[in-house]
Amino acid sequence: MWPTMDIDLDNLRLRTLTEADAPAVVEATSAETEPSFWGPRPVGPYSLAEAKNALREWDPDSDGQVSFGAFSDNRLVGALGLMPDAPQSAELAYWVRPEWRRRGIALRGITAVTQWAHEHAQLPRVWLEIRPDNAPSLRLAERAGFTFEERLAHHCRSWTADDPGQDTWHDCLIWSHTVLE
Numbered sequence: 001m002w003p004t005m006d007i008d009l010d011n012l013r014l015r016t017l018t019e020a021d022a023p024a025v026v027e028a029t030s031a032e033t034e035p036s037f038w039g040p041r042p043v044g045p046y047s048l049a050e051a052k053n054a055l056r057e058w059d060p061d062s063d064g065q066v067s068f069g070a071f072s073d074n075r076l077v078g079a080l081g082l083m084p085d086a087p088q089s090a091e092l093a094y095w096v097r098p099e100w101r102r103r104g105i106a107l108r109g110i111t112a113v114t115q116w117a118h119e120h121a122q123l124p125r126v127w128l129e130i131r132p133d134n135a136p137s138l139r140l141a142e143r144a145g146f147t148f149e150e151r152l153a154h155h156c157r158s159w160t161a162d163d164p165g166q167d168t169w170h171d172c173l174i175w176s177h178t179v180l181e
Contacts, residue, residue, distance in 0.1 A: 001060070001061055001062070001063065002016070002060045002061075002066040002082075002121060003120045003121060004016050004060065005068055005113075005116055005120070007112050007116065009108050009112060011072060012070055012071070012072055012077075012105060012108055012109075013070070013071045013072075014068050014069070014070055014071075014080075014109060014112055014113065015069060015071070016060045016066065016067075016068055016069075017055055017058065017060075017067045017068060017069045017079065018055060018060065019052055019055045019056055021051075021055060021069060021076070022048055022051035022052045022055055023048065023051075024069065024071075024075075024076040025046050025051035025054070025055065025076065025079075026045070026046050026047065026048055026051050027075075027076065028075075028076040028077065028078075028079075029045045029046045029051075029097070030045045031045070031097070031098055031099065032045060032097065032098060055067070058081060063084070064083075064084070065081055065082060065083040065084070066082050067079055067080065067081040068080045068081070068109075068113060070096070070105055070108075070109050072100075076097075077096065077097055077100040077105055078094065078095060078096040078097060078100065078105045078106065078109055079094070079095050080092065080093065080094045080095075080109050080110065080113045081093045081094075082113070082117060082121070082123075082126070084123075086125075088122075088123055088124050088125060089123065089124075089125040089126075089127065090117060090121075090123050090125075090126055090127075091126075091127055091128070091129060092110065092113060092114065092117070092126050092127065092128055093129075094106050094109060094110055096109075106140055107140060107143055107144055110128075110140065110144045111144050111145070113126075114126045114144065114145075114177050118177075118179045124178055124179050125176055125177070125178045126176065126177045126178075127146075127149070127174055127175060127176040127177070128141050128146055128174070128175045128176075129156065129172045129173070129174060130172065130173045130174075130175060131156070131170065131171075131172065131173070132151070132171050132172075132173055138173070138175075141175040142175075144177070145177055146175040146176060146177045147175060147176060147177070147178075148173065148174075148175055149174040149175060149176050150173075150174050151171055151172070151173050151174075152171060152172045152173075152174060153171050154169040154170065154171065155169065155170075155171065155172045156169060156170050156171070156172040157169055158170055
């Protein structure tokens, strides 16, 4: 079970998302056409049923993954998620709606969620998985205080085919943020 997050960051509020936020997810993803890095479909647009299902999968009351919304004036402008991969480690994923990109939302969100994960969720290691050709995300990782760990050859799926055996796979760069105990 994850502790609840609710943080104010100068005109940006980060808080744990629940199934009640499904309409906000539908509205926020309505203009998204970019493919998701971690799944077989674009980040959006979501239908109401898809948004509810996704938020149920990211239930903060479980020991699994959890998602957080970045809100500006009660409008969902981005989302971040923690996906545990070990008892003291979790991957951090993030997304900012297209028309809100390049405003510092991802940097503020990643920094706040990482600090929260270390302090409140007791995770000594938070990490990012980034495509080698994603220059903005690489710059963001560095600016957020993450350190390059390793390159994993042909580790990440491209999601161009339903069958993993027929899909293409690409390299991923792992960046981490750790606290010493």
